[in-house]
Amino acid sequence: MILTSLSSSSQGNIHILENEDTVLLLDCGIKFNRVGSILNSKYINGVLITHEHGDHVGGCESLSLNKNTYFYGTKETLDRVNVPDFMKKAVEPFKTFRIGTFKIVPFEVKHDAVRPVNYLIKDDISGAQLLYITDTGYIDNLIFKDIDYFLIECNFDEEWYQKEELTRTEEIKSKRLLSMNGHLSIQKTIRVLTNSVNHNTKKIILCHISSGFEDYLEFQNRIQELFPKQEVIALQQGIFLDRTIKLFKKKDVMEFE
Numbered sequence: 080m081i082l083t084s085l086s087s088s089s090q091g092n093i094h095i096l097e098n099e100d101t102v103l104l105l106d107c108g109i110k111f112n113r114v115g116s117i118l119n120s121k122y123i124n125g126v127l128i129t130h131e132h133g134d135h136v137g138g139c140e141s142l143s144l145n146k147n148t149y150f151y152g153t154k155e156t157l158d159r160v161n162v163p164d165f166m167k168k169a170v171e172p173f174k175t176f177r178i179g180t181f182k183i184v185p186f187e188v189k190h191d192a193v194r195p196v197n198y199l200i201k202d203d204i205s206g207a208q209l210l211y212i213t214d215t216g217y218i219d220n221l222i223f224k225d226i227d228y229f230l231i232e233c234n235f236d237e238e239w240y241q242k243e244e245l246t247r248t249e250e251i252k253s254k255r256l257l258s259m260n261g262h263l264s265i266q267k268t269i270r271v272l273t274n275s276v277n278h279n280t281k282k283i284i285l286c287h288i289s290s291g292f293e294d295y296l297e298f299q300n301r302i303q304e305l306f307p308k309q310e311v312i313a314l315q316q317g318i319f320l321d322r323t324i325k326l327f328k329k330k331d332v333m334e335f336e
């Protein structure tokens with residue numbers, strides 16, 4: 080299984096998850112002309128959409144004009160995505176579905192979107208499970224077992240917004256970020272990971288880091304310190320087409336990047 084992250088953060092989120100047989104996109108927040116050099120050569124079996132915000136769906140329309148594929152999301156999300164109806168496949172939380180050799184379980188999250196979901200994805204070929212968590216402010220219900228790979232939001236640091244002098248704009252932003260319908264702060268990300276990381280977990284990939292936190296490696300180091308047995312990788316904000324992360328089921332397999 081290979082994860083290629085094309086873009087991360089509120090500038091646009093789009094990741095390719097593929098095995099030998101099936102290619103999925105996780106969200107599609109960048110227009111096709113900016114990621115076409117990578118996507119052109121691929122048959123895309125399906126696009127998993129979490130919610131209707133532009134940084135997650137902004138590339139769907141242009142993708143639908145260039146590729147024959149299907150867009151998966153809740154009905155409420157798909158109603159807000161501008162792609163032809165025959166390309167839409169509505170999903171329901173906790174109703175498992177398949178795309179090729181991937182088995183997928185959508186689950187509800189809390190965010191200021193209409194009916195967002197995140198996804199647990201199992202690769203039939205390797206047996207590995209990847210959990211994609213992003214754009215959620217409430218995580219106390221999120222406990223997972225046997226996750227090999229986390230692709231998890233680590234948006235901001237709560238402590239930064241607790242300083243005394245916030246501008247009016249920062250104050251408004253902090254209210255949204257910290258709410259139940261906001262985003263995962265590093266503190267919340269750590270809580271999810273503490274509940275769910277176990278000896279099977281190999282990699283923790285931090286995504287959707289806010290552009291305000293330019294030192295994304297600081298987030299990586301803080302989480303790496305807490306989870307020394309896992310490899311922690313923070314995705315830099317913005318479009319980087321060449322970020323390929325190989326995911327193997329067995330820890331003792333050599334990796335070649």
Ligand SMILES: [Zn+2]
Binds near residue numbers: 089092132134214287
């Ligand atoms: Zn987002």
Ligand SMILES: [Zn+2]
Binds near residue numbers: 190
């Ligand atoms: Zn969002």
